[in-house]
Amino acid sequence: MTTMNPTVLLTGASSGIGRELAITFAKNGHPLVLIARTELPLRQLATELNQKYGVPVEVFSCDLSTPEAASKVYDFCNDNGLQIDILVNNAGVGDYGLFYEMDLEKQCRMIQLNVMTLTSLTHLFLPAMLVRQRGYVLQVASIASVLPGPWMAVYYATKAYVLHFSEAIANELKGTGVSITCLCPGGTATNFFQEANAGKSAFLKNANLMPAAVVAEFGYKALMSRKTVAIPGWVNYCMVNSVRFFPRNIVTRVSQQLSRPVQ
Numbered sequence: 001m002t003t004m005n006p007t008v009l010l011t012g013a014s015s016g017i018g019r020e021l022a023i024t025f026a027k028n029g030h031p032l033v034l035i036a037r038t039e040l041p042l043r044q045l046a047t048e049l050n051q052k053y054g055v056p057v058e059v060f061s062c063d064l065s066t067p068e069a070a071s072k073v074y075d076f077c078n079d080n081g082l083q084i085d086i087l088v089n090n091a092g093v094g095d096y097g098l099f100y101e102m103d104l105e106k107q108c109r110m111i112q113l114n115v116m117t118l119t120s121l122t123h124l125f126l127p128a129m130l131v132r133q134r135g136y137v138l139q140v141a142s143i144a145s146v147l148p149g150p151w152m153a154v155y156y157a158t159k160a161y162v163l164h165f166s167e168a169i170a171n172e173l174k175g176t177g178v179s180i181t182c183l184c185p186g187g188t189a190t191n192f193f194q195e196a197n198a199g200k201s202a203f204l205k206n207a208n209l210m211p212a213a214v215v216a217e218f219g220y221k222a223l224m225s226r227k228t229v230a231i232p233g234w235v236n237y238c239m240v241n242s243v244r245f246f247p248r249n250i251v252t253r254v255s256q257q258l259s260r261p262v263q
């Protein structure tokens with residue numbers, strides 16, 4: 001008798017790191033449930049993965065920046081008899097600008113997506129994993145999670161939440177058969193900066209962006225080996241681990257320099 005590979009629920013699967021994660025999971029024989037707002041790219045990806053790798057792929061189009069989104073996703077899985085053993089909270093957005101000049105509603109939707117829905121999905125799917133004593137959660141944070149981020153203040157703060165939340169729960173889950181991995185990518189070549197209107201950021205002008213496929217492969221391996229924090233790339237690794245040795249005001253000033261708008 002062959003045991004079916006664990007089924008993956010993956011948010012933000014229509015582009016960037018999420019799309020590459022979907023490909024990586026499919027290559028490794030995992031059935032998938034793909035979530036994002038835009039249905040067409042999800043359906044095209046589902047067909048491609050099913051034909052190429054022979055894995056079943058379900059699609060659910062949903063705006064995860066609304067308070068009821070997490071329970072809609074949970075109901076969709078239950079209604080379709082989908083047992084989720086791997087939850088990947090990847091969907092996330094940024095927004096570039098000075099906090100006091102930005103649209104508050106947009107910032108609140110970002111918090112809803114990056115923080116609230118991620119928390120709710122984790123809370124909804126963990127109990128059944130614990131009963132089965134089998135499960136993996138991958139939270140996509142960022143290297144932004146370790147420092148304050150002038151020009152993207154709310155985004156950086158949401159990612160700090162994701163890192164601290166994940167590390168705390170990873171500790172609570174020890175010995176249960178369920179683990180949480182927090183992936184902290186640095187600059188990655190996706191639609192993220194364009195969607196965040198961050199084209200003028202000094203960081204983007206100088207960054208050596210990592211291919212999304214490399215980040216996804218790294219995240220998959222870290223998840224499967226149940227690592228708690230995973231930082232792809234040695235420059236990112238050094239940055240994340242060096243900030244603790246400097247005074248916070250210096251770290252914030254360097255962060256401001258990296259994100260300031262340049263022509």
Ligand SMILES: NC(=O)c1ccc[n+]([C@@H]2O[C@H](COP(=O)([O-])OP(=O)(O)OC[C@H]3O[C@@H](n4cnc5c(N)ncnc54)[C@H](OP(=O)(O)O)[C@@H]3O)[C@@H](O)[C@H]2O)c1
Pocket residue numbers: 011012013014015016017018035036037038039062063064065090091092093094113140141142143184185186187188189190191192193195
């Ligand atoms: N790119 C980087 O440099 C970088 C660095 C560190 C961390 N990250 C993190 O990586 C994750 C993935 O981002 P990415 O770089 O791959 O960007 P991306 O290419 O823009 O992908 C974002 C994904 O999230 C989905 N999404 C956005 N808003 C949504 C909503 N309201 N409801 C449901 N799905 C939504 C998008 O699909 P739809 O638009 O179809 O909904 C898309 O599939 C994010 O959490 C981001 O913070 C990115």
